[in-house]
Amino acid sequence: MMKFEDYKKEFLLFLELERGYSEQTINTYKRGIDRYLLFIKKKKINYLKIDKDLILDFQASVSESMGSRTFSRILSTLRTFYKFLHNEGAIDDVVLNQVKSYPSPKYKKSIPTFLSEKQILQVLEKINNDKKLSDIVKLRNQSIIMLFFTSGLRLEELKSIQLKDIDFSKNTIRVIGKGSKTRLANFDSDTKDFLIRYLKFLKKYPLIKTNFNNNLFVDEKNKNLSRHNIQYLVMKNLKTLTLNSYGPHALRHSFATHLLNSGVGLGAIKSLLGHENLASTQIYTHVSLGKLQETIKKSHPRGEK
Structure with missing residues (x-):
């Protein structure tokens, strides 16, 4: 089994070369992945066998330090990452669907500031x-x-x-x-x-x-x-x-x-x-x-x- 860090490197390279994402966007993905990595290391979780309960546990663990909007962005990163793992043959459909179907937290969208x-x-x-x-x-x-x-x-x-x-x-x-x-x-x-x-x-x-x-x-x-x-x-x-x-x-x-x-x-x-x-x-x-x-x-x- 490949280490999480190895898949992370390949994933970030995929975002750069295949998706053509900017350095800023890739860094946003990297921060989300790194935050998730801290969680799975602390909990000693096999990242290839996660389910909705573990994602809920992750959300609860970061709820005091980040808002719903930020977690929603990290969740989007995880969906993209696990889809990448699925395409690489590292996880099966069941695990992918657990991540994809986890509901995004609701947050109130702010109305943009308007200058005259x-x-x-x-x-x-x-x-x-x-x-x-x-x-x-x-x-x-x-x-x-x-x-x-x-x-x-x-x-x-x-x-x-x-x-x-x-x-x-x-x-x-x-x-x-x-x-x-x-x-x-x-x-x-x-x-x-x-x-x-x-x-x-x-x-x-x-x-x-x-x-x-x-x-x-x-x-x-x-x-x-x-x-x-x-x-x-x-x-x-x-x-x-x-x-x-x-x-x-x-x-x-x-x-x-x-x-x-x-x-x-x-x-x-x-x-x-x-x-x-x-x-x-x-x-x-x-x-x-x-x-x-x-x-x-x-x-x-x-x-x-």
Whole structure:
């Protein structure tokens, strides 16, 4: 019988080579598998012969340290892992069905945070008035905020943009999304202006082939910004507002919600966000409904009654 660690290595390699998952996604799977490994080692369980009772025991053992959403994600990881083991001939149908049929815990899906255009302008002004920042850092940070807001990019997508991916003549950026799928993201003329002024400071505009493989967003030493760098600067600037969440995803959510409130169909928004299925996009209908109800309250003669 192969050791758990050996199957884990093969499984993670399978996710990379066969599924084409990003490093971030693979690390998420790895964390879930490692948490499960601690449990089976402590309980001295044969991981090839688990059932629903053992999964319930695992859920109970981690319930105090993680919420239902996190456990649901780990459970999804285990289903994929055990399906991999089944395909490798390591487990039979009975064990696989025990894992697949274990019910996911229910949790309340949060409605995405929605920023108005006025709030975005406040953030841009805050950055511009920050005397601790150099002019180039101000333009870089403003470009990042605007690109998230007008393109709906994910954090990893924005971090990975290279100069060769940008087409200023069409206001588009080629991005590689989840599952290594490529799509074109659009940005508006204001974002274009921020980006060009930022690149001129870097002396990288007009774009030339010798710079094509350079990352778009760099620090003052010309080193690529990390996920943490970008996450931190976005959260720092959004925290001046009253919001439910402050990360880059709040800006991505705002992009989608503005489109929906302007009459853009869910199918088109799904494509622009790089969602694989419509269910991921439908959460924005809740935001739009809330906006509609607010409008009725303010505008309809019976709205406040």
